[in-house]
Amino acid sequence: HLSDDEGWRVQIPGLPELTDVGARRCHDLSETRCLLPQLGSGPDNQSGGGYLTRADYIDLVRYAQAHFIEVIPEFDMPAHARAAVVSMEARYRKLMAAGQPQAANEYRLLDPQDQSNTLSVQFYDRRTYLNPCVPGSQRFVAKLVSEVAAMHREAGQPLQTWHFGGDEAKNILLGGGFQDLKGTDPGKGKVDLAKQDKPWGRSPACQALVSSGQIKSVDDLPLRFARQASGIVAGQGIATMGAWQDGVHGAAGASDFATAHTLVTEWDTLYWGAAQSASDLANKGFKTVLAMPDYLYFDFPYELNPREHGYYWASRDTDSYKVFSFAPDNLAQNAEVMPDRQGKPFAVTSAAAPARFAGMQGQAWSEIVRTDAEFEQRVYPRMLALAERAWHKAAWERPYQAGETYQLGVTHLVDKAALNADWQQFAAVLGWREAPKLEKAGVRYRLPMPAVQPGSGPYAVATEWPGARLQYSTDGRSWQTYQPGRQVQANYWRGVSQDGSRVGRAETVSGQ
Incomplete structure (x- = not known):
């Protein structure tokens, strides 16, 4: 997962702003030199900054190939693209100042006249979505796929799968859980939904596609862009394009896309209907990967x-x-x-x-x-x-x-x-x-936590796995190793690694 709203993580030849700006954080309100700090990470790049150089990425893929692991790069779009959008805006301003308007617009990812009022799932404004209606977006995808495919060839692992992302291209305020300020219940609702837009809802470039009949509404844009991206991916000789399930929403099946195969990462929870939706996707010909959040x-x-x-x-x-x-x-x-x-x-x-x-696939999102x-x-x-x-x-x-x-x-x-x-x-x-x-x-x-029965003690304590070590204390300062099967009168307990070098957090027994 090499790009997101909060950062761009790999060097792309010809587009230095992606890492010069999109991989750094500092206090620059214009976001010309960097992204603003995200999620309390601070402005010094000690937490949340950095990227893989081209050589780093090639080395990583080469190492993976030697260990029989396929690297599947994901560059999320059209949503979760803020780092790319901001970086390309910095590039635009730099080249315009240098008197190069054609070059400035080549990879621009925004419609400058778009005034859509949106809020993404991560609480960003319209710059979190690259605009699928401007020509710079397709040129950007083509450049990106070409450069990453070249890295894979150089590493000795030709690129077999490109993950497009495609998730959460929506305005969260127009979804469930938000009630209109003008609703019938005066005790509910703080959002004027009439003033909220879908992504690209006020983009003249996108409205031109609606007016010309190329799309029915902006709701069609994510799937349309996914299809266009699949054509670019297939043109590079890559057999499979991957997407989160949102990215193929509305598609009749895998045959809607230009690549030989379309992989879909299913991320509904089971209690939201994942069993049905995963089966539907698989039976439509998609290579379906289970990634249920409630388990994975x-x-x-x-x-x-x-x-x-x-x-x-x-x-x-x-x-x-x-x-x-x-x-x-x-x-x-x-x-x-x-x-x-x-x-x-x-x-x-x-x-x-x-x-x-x-x-199936496990996820460890690192934003926090x-x-x-x-x-x-x-x-x-x-x-x-x-x-x-x-x-x-x-x-x-x-x-x-x-x-x-x-x-x-x-x-x-x-x-x-x-x-x-x-x-x-x-x-x-x-x-x-x-x-x-x-x-x-x-x-x-x-480290596994101890399981201590509430009460006044003494306690016989269990662990999540056999062989796990525990320590106990009466004062929270001096600790002793617990011998399995013994009953101990102690207020404080914690796990400890088998070599004794690490300890878990201390917990007090309920009621003590």
Whole structure:
């Protein structure tokens, strides 16, 4: 994921502004020299700045090729493109000042007359979307694909898949959850929805396409641009274009696109209908990759605890067991094992025809991650559970059967005893074998928290995995190692790595 609103992360020959401006943060309100600081990162590029040089990227791809890994670059567009848009505006101003108007407009990504009043999901204005109606946008895509494909050829791994992005090209205020200021209930509504626009709603360049009959409305623009991008990708000899499910919304099927294959990353939650939508996409010929946020987004907290960092819009707690319990080939089954984000049961019926999915994918969005250590804690050990489910179908995963309904606490179709026995075996391997290997490799995985029964004590304490080490304290300052099976009277508990070099956060026993 090499571009987003908050930064551009790889050097592109001929477009130095992408990294000179889009990969840096400073206090420059004109955003000619840099992007403004995002999400409290500060202006000094110590958190949130930087990029891969062309040589860095080639080395990375070459290393991946030597380890049998395919690199799939993603450059998100037309939304989540603020870093690119701002960078190309800086380029425009520089070249106009130099008296080169043709060059200035070559890769400009905005319609300068667009006055659309929009707010993106990340709370940015209209500059978060590149404008698909101006010629600079297609030239930009062509330049980008050409340069990245050349890097892959030089690295010895010809580019097979280009991920277009395509997600969240919308005005969040026009979606669910926002009520009109002029609504019937005087106690609700703070937004005048009549003054809100869809992306590109007031762009003269886009309105010209509507007037000429090339599109019915601006709603058609994201899919139209995705099709145009697929033509550019196919023209470079790349067999597959990928997109998030939003990017193909409205398409009849994979044949709508110019590439031989179209890969779609499905990111609905199961309680929002992911089982149905994923099956629909697969049965329309898309190579569908499962990326359900309630199971596979690793920027969410491991546990429901106010001291546990992470977003919570799709899941308030996603521990390794939850990832391990995911049944990818029978998505409805998961509704019998885990609740929704509010801890409430929901029902899913296997209504669609059986579908074959291309794979599954874990995400670790880094916009609120400050350090490498924090990133590794988000990813490990959940990634090991993801790998287990991606590579091995367990006996407790039920065969898909249309018409079956699953709901936690209501149906009893899943062999949960077999699931838990399988987890115990996996957890033992994780605790006794894989965790020490991760430590030896310098990977700072998340240390499991102790499970302490509330009450007055003394306590016999459990851990998430066998072999995990714990420490306890009576004063929160001096710590002793817990010996499994012992009962201890102590107020403070924390996890510790097997080599003793790292400790987890300390928690106090409830009621102490």
